[in-house]
Amino acid sequence: MRAIALLTSGGDSPGMNPAVRSITRAALNQGIKVFGINRGYSGLIIGDITELHSSDVTNIVQRGGTILKSDRCEAFKDPVVRNQAAEILREHGIDGLIVIGGDGSLSGAHLLTQETGIPVIGLPGTIDNDVYGTDDTIGFDTAVNTALEAIDKIRDTAISHERIFLVEVMGRNSGHIASQVGIACGAEMIVVPEYEFNLESLCFSLATQRARGEGSSGIIIVAEGPRPGLTSRLATQLEEHGEKPGVCILGHIQRGGRPTGHDRVLASCLGAAAVNYMLAGFSDMMIGMVNNEIVATNLQDIIEKKKVLNPQLVELAQLLHK
Amino acid sequence: MRAIALLTSGGDSPGMNPAVRSITRAALNQGIKVFGINRGYSGLIIGDITELHSSDVTNIVQRGGTILKSDRCEAFKDPVVRNQAAEILREHGIDGLIVIGGDGSLSGAHLLTQETGIPVIGLPGTIDNDVYGTDDTIGFDTAVNTALEAIDKIRDTAISHERIFLVEVMGRNSGHIASQVGIACGAEMIVVPEYEFNLESLCFSLATQRARGEGSSGIIIVAEGPRPGLTSRLATQLEEHGEKPGVCILGHIQRGGRPTGHDRVLASCLGAAAVNYMLAGFSDMMIGMVNNEIVATNLQDIIEKKKVLNPQLVELAQLLHK
Amino acid sequence: MRAIALLTSGGDSPGMNPAVRSITRAALNQGIKVFGINRGYSGLIIGDITELHSSDVTNIVQRGGTILKSDRCEAFKDPVVRNQAAEILREHGIDGLIVIGGDGSLSGAHLLTQETGIPVIGLPGTIDNDVYGTDDTIGFDTAVNTALEAIDKIRDTAISHERIFLVEVMGRNSGHIASQVGIACGAEMIVVPEYEFNLESLCFSLATQRARGEGSSGIIIVAEGPRPGLTSRLATQLEEHGEKPGVCILGHIQRGGRPTGHDRVLASCLGAAAVNYMLAGFSDMMIGMVNNEIVATNLQDIIEKKKVLNPQLVELAQLLHK
Amino acid sequence: MRAIALLTSGGDSPGMNPAVRSITRAALNQGIKVFGINRGYSGLIIGDITELHSSDVTNIVQRGGTILKSDRCEAFKDPVVRNQAAEILREHGIDGLIVIGGDGSLSGAHLLTQETGIPVIGLPGTIDNDVYGTDDTIGFDTAVNTALEAIDKIRDTAISHERIFLVEVMGRNSGHIASQVGIACGAEMIVVPEYEFNLESLCFSLATQRARGEGSSGIIIVAEGPRPGLTSRLATQLEEHGEKPGVCILGHIQRGGRPTGHDRVLASCLGAAAVNYMLAGFSDMMIGMVNNEIVATNLQDIIEKKKVLNPQLVELAQLLHK
Incomplete structure (x- = not known):
């Protein structure tokens, strides 16, 4: 691997920036070039791609939103468009893509790698915490x-x-x-x-x-x-x-808003792990944190399985109110 | 004067608590008894009145809301009810009333003193800042x-x-x-x-x-x-x-929410001043801060005059946006 | 069991109040009387104990510090004093004690139950997170x-x-x-x-x-x-x-400061679990949260074992700085 | 006037960024070029100067610190150095300088204009509020x-x-x-x-x-x-x-930290006013806000006169504590 790209997709969530920082610096540290794709899949399909250097991600760890901007991209639901996206990545010499987003964005990543063979790793970035394969999503x-x-x-x-x-x-x-x-x-x-x-x-x-x-x-x-x-x-x-x-x-x-300590640490850990998994040859997986351990789950499972709400919390609230 | 009462009325605003603290302690320091009336005029007309001691207002300066609770009281628009309220104050040996609230609440205070002779001092307590006679209202x-x-x-x-x-x-x-x-x-x-x-x-x-x-x-x-x-x-x-x-x-x-420094200082200054004005024999006035000076304005003016919005701020915003 | 008592001990930590609320309401819900002990062990040994009702813990879930106050009590290191403490608990008809504090406070709890047979359950309450048997302490x-x-x-x-x-x-x-x-x-x-x-x-x-x-x-x-x-x-x-x-x-x-969501949820879960463990007849244990599960650990282990710092975090920081 | 420059000097204070934004956009709106000088006088004397466009000050209104960076510059106490600074400004075609800082920084501005004739307007930027000629400094x-x-x-x-x-x-x-x-x-x-x-x-x-x-x-x-x-x-x-x-x-x-509303509004008003005063031909003055009015004061007075602490506030604190 010589170069990877990353994008943030779907609703922005606090912690996307520390994830971007972590991925960028972890990859640069391994001698890999890093490209940032603007506006999620919408930017990918028009080739809105810039190289990221270490200084580009300085002092962003505390910022809400995403410096890469984000978007919900209807066009990317079309396999033809996804094929063009893969072409654009190849033209830029990009060997793998890291996608930070919710389940819709991760579905897109799954289809992209299935159809085009571009290696893809996903990170769970959404405030809703409705993503299987991780205790908490980044931003929750x-x-x-x-x-x-x-x-x-x-x-x-x-x-x-x-x-x-x-x-x-x-x-x-x-x-x-x-x-x-x-x-x-x-x-x-x-x-x-x-x-x-x-x-x-x-x-x-x-x-x-x-x-x-x-x-x-x-x-x-x-x-x-x-x-x-x-x-x-x-x-x-x-x-x-x-x-x-x-x-x-x-x-x-x-x-x-400024991400909390938990979200910054989670995003930093998952970002660095995503790079490690990608360099180790894995693809079509999402990296999450389950019981304080980094866990990789097939994107197929992420898309099909539903994270269950812990019923004890709702019961506990009933127990504790006056 | 032997005893005063105070109440908060209308929508609560951050800074009402430091005002309650300031009034209470300033009065106690002058040897005056202080009574807190719960739920604004609604509590007054049913005699929901408790004596306040110095320790009752300890560690409230930083709290939002009002420990005296507040209410919008339709019944107090009836002069008969206001007359009963005056009776209740007299029965409790209360010689004057300090009202913290917006213009509706201050109108009630004005009518109360006009009709019954009960000395009344008002303080501007509302987030809306739409009260004449003060640069800023408490909570704005x-x-x-x-x-x-x-x-x-x-x-x-x-x-x-x-x-x-x-x-x-x-x-x-x-x-x-x-x-x-x-x-x-x-x-x-x-x-x-x-x-x-x-x-x-x-x-x-x-x-x-x-x-x-x-x-x-x-x-x-x-x-x-x-x-x-x-x-x-x-x-x-x-x-x-x-x-x-x-x-x-x-x-x-x-x-x-926790009142800002500005609101706590404003409320503390106005509260102590309200006690001074009342003890000096003034009534039917609101105490405000205009150009960094304590200013007393007739409640009649407070009710009739409208605070004008500074047009320069809206123009400035137009000038400064990109 | 007819009545339990609880105290907060050592340096205060944000989340002690939601723990106090949870213990109190969970016990009351089971028909158990609850007593609050003021100022930690210092209050216990002079019998500074009050019954807690549901309304006493209303609207404290968001407050820093501890409504029960806290203290570091040198005298409690003396077994004679601990014996007297047990007597005082028995005189009040208290059948068990829940202690919220750091490892020093939990050591005291361990000795108390070992020496006097008073059932004791501990909760990890300290910002330092240096307590074995739980991923996070309350306040961290x-x-x-x-x-x-x-x-x-x-x-x-x-x-x-x-x-x-x-x-x-x-x-x-x-x-x-x-x-x-x-x-x-x-x-x-x-x-x-x-x-x-x-x-x-x-x-x-x-x-x-x-x-x-x-x-x-x-x-x-x-x-x-x-x-x-x-x-x-x-x-x-x-x-x-x-x-x-x-x-x-x-x-x-x-x-x-106001406890974070994480600390409030953790404190609420551990508080309710502490009551359940106590009513089920357990003693001399601390209740913690490990890998999202409630876990009870012998206080002996809590005292002897040291929680190890995750070396990956320090390494990750080195990796990610520019 | 065709071009002005601005710098922030001395300890940074929250509100410097909205002042920079306001000056920049107010000047651009009048057709004046704007140059930002980096690191205060330290940057000025080495010609570290960049043109500012409207988009350079987008989304900085809410940020603490100063995008122009700041410094305490010992060298600027030397009249020879100040003379060189004036030369550098002239070489860049800069017709006037706006300085945001505390009294030390404003002293430097005063000497610069006195000695070299470069028009200078000052703004009070310090958290300490120890500057004559304004009720509040930017950042207080x-x-x-x-x-x-x-x-x-x-x-x-x-x-x-x-x-x-x-x-x-x-x-x-x-x-x-x-x-x-x-x-x-x-x-x-x-x-x-x-x-x-x-x-x-x-x-x-x-x-x-x-x-x-x-x-x-x-x-x-x-x-x-x-x-x-x-x-x-x-x-x-x-x-x-x-x-x-x-x-x-x-x-x-x-x-x-993020500047408060008060500091952002104050900085925005003073910044736009500084541009107006400079374009109207004024120099050697500081623009402040006194009793809600924009007031220009000679820098000589700013340097010589001391803002007096309001004794009533200290007395009030004594009155109100329990």
Whole structure:
């Protein structure tokens, strides 16, 4: 191997920059040239590629977003386009590609290597933590802490006004962010796509609190879920039961910001490992961290298997709220 | 004067707690008893009143929200109810009332003293900064910084995805938060209720940037304004012009959180001054800070006069964006 | 079992409060009375014990420090005193004790149960992460992030002035905080008690950078280590090699602050598990989290075995710095 | 005027970047070329000068430090060197210089224009707030908030361990940071160079608290003052009176970090005003903000007059502590 390229794809996540830094420096240290591809697959297919030197990744370890920029690329779903992408990589003398992104981006990487033979290694970069083959995705821990910081502020108002707030967190079809955030903020209830939600029981619990003379302030965490509008619908239902909940959709603040220590260390470890695996001849795999060990998983499995939400966290939240 | 009471009213704002601490300790230091009224006027009219000692306000200076809780009280708009409130204060041996809140709350205080003779001093406590008679309201600086912290995160995604984000900040009918935040975050445009907004010019400017080959990432700050939904409508209009803006409604996170140094110092100064004015026999006034001086203004003026938005800030933002 | 008590001991750590909340609510949920002991063993031996109700632990999940207060208690090293402590627990009808603290505090717990038969369960509460039997101690993740936030600020000055900064982090005899922080901040070098440190090589590397025309800004992370003054001595040595390093001793800021999501979830899980183990009849054990599983380890092992610093992290930092 | 240059000098301060952005864009908007000088006067005297375009200052408004880098330049104290500097400016076709820095840097600017006729405008950029002619210097508000955030963490430990902490803040010979921080954190005492400090009275007050059965936790804010070591000496003296104070020297974290909203708005306003004054033909002046108005003051006055510490803040802190 003489040169590798890397790109960030899909929704940006905090920790992509330390991953870019780690991959770049680890490869340069082994005498390999490194190329950065701008705007994910969208940049790849138009050859928007620049060589990266060590100084290009200086002082980025603490920055949110991705210096390589990112994109969701519809065109890359076309095998013809993927074939052209492989050509472009070959023209640049690039012997392998490292892709940082969520499961959609990793699917693209899998197809690229299957169809064209370009060696590919993936890294799990998404705040949603919905990627099989790693305990945490890069960006998940930061998103949880960003949501918590926002909720700790909302709690001030919830307490001062003795009010219930519905707070919607990101996570697409999964409740990973919601369940972590829910326990960590002491939520009254956590609504996730993976489990049934009992509105009656929540209303009963709130009414009981009030009957006991306790103020009914509290936080209910709602995972955004597959269809938009869930949180507003819940608010309406709570109003029909006589509650006057506030509603906060945390939104995109969860995707940015300085990565946490955990995400920076994770990204640095996975980045260096990705280079090692690629140089050792592996391909079509994602590098993750499972039980504190670097683990490589076939991209086929990453795409087909679903990471299961730990039911104990949701139960624990139920146990611990007052 | 032997005893005073204090309450926080309307939307909570960061800095209410240091104001409560300052009033309490300044009064105790002068040998005056202090009573805290819970839940604003709602607590007053049911006599939910407790004596405050120095230790009750220990270690609250750094906390968001208000330990006295707050409420918006419809009943207090009735003069009969205000008369009963005065009775309750007299029964408790309370000789004067300090009210921390926005203009609605200060209107109630004005009517209370006009109708019943109970001495009243007001302090401007709201994040919106829409109160005449003070350069800054207690909570405004914190809200601006909270919004900025969120926007600095959103910017990471805006840059990474080369995307425009519409960010809605609070401020009710006024653009004070929006204009400060807009300059401070380097916004492409600031939309405030006080000024006309030219969508065509924004779209033209965005298109020009793209034509120059510059990425069209950017932040547009929108004041929530009198009618909900403005930001969504703007987003739709931008879409009709071919943009794909992201939308973030920052919402209630702006009302909570640790108060900034500025808000804690302001609240501490105004709180101690409020006690001094009350003990000196003044009433029906709000204490503010204008040009670094403590200034007392008749509540009548506070209610009738509108604080004007500094047009230079909005112009400056236009000048400085790229 | 009818009643349990809990205390926090040794240096406070962020996450002790969510642990207190979790233990209290988990026990109350099982119909067990809960007593809080103030000021660690110092409060235990004078019977400073209060019953805890669910509302006593409301809204503490986000707070640094410990509502039970903490102390280092010399007197508890005396077996006579420990015997009296057991008597006091029995007089209060307390059937078991949960201790949250570092290895010194857990040693005391071990001796107490060995000598008096009082059932004891320990939880690892210290920022230093130097406790065997758990991947992370409660408070470690927050301390790492607090140090990082400070270092990200110091980096601004390091870059602006093209200067090297020596930053001393906590960790007593261990380099756990230093190595995590070092990787996460992109340190030029990490100095930990566990490994030899080569000053010549650092100076050579800095001189090389300058010779290449690169600014020699950078961060060197130094673990405080067993003897105070290491960082100042390093600074003097660097000055003798012609460098002009800045020095920052981060100090106690690393012990406080809102716990991170990770620490809150960890503390919540371990707290509930501690109650389960105690009610199931276990004693003389510490509950930790190893590879995402709850693990109980004999306190004897906790005291005798040393958690080993992962050498890969220090090597990785060397690999990744420019 | 066809071209201006700007530099940042002395200790970096948060807000220098928004000032650089504002100056650059305001000048470009008027059709003036802008040159950035690297490393303050050190860069000027070796001609380290680059043209700045609008895109060079994109997305720097939120960054601490200064993209132009900064330095303390001994050589610039020599009039011969200043004469050479003027030559270099003329060779680059630069018609005026804007200097952002503290009083030392502004003295240099004053001498430069007096001796060489190069038009010069100064902006107050230092965290210490010890510059006459402006209510706040650029960076002061951020430094106060950074110190507060650190102290709010230290307070967690102070409360948990019922301990006094001496916290040393920056400010050189002035107590501006200390007095703001002291009030804002609810300090037990504030020690500033401007006023006598009574150790006996502090010890008496602490002993009284303990005698009343109140925990003697608390924060004492100490301005670093002209000679290093004051805080350690105070700690020793407190120990001789039987206290066991903790000591924290906050140090360089106060100089970095994202600027606050206040500092960004201040820097943006002053930067644009500096360009206006320079284009209107003014020179040898500093632009500050006094009572919310842009004010230009002769650099001679800036150098000779001392900004007085507001005694009311120190008194207020005494009044409000328990």
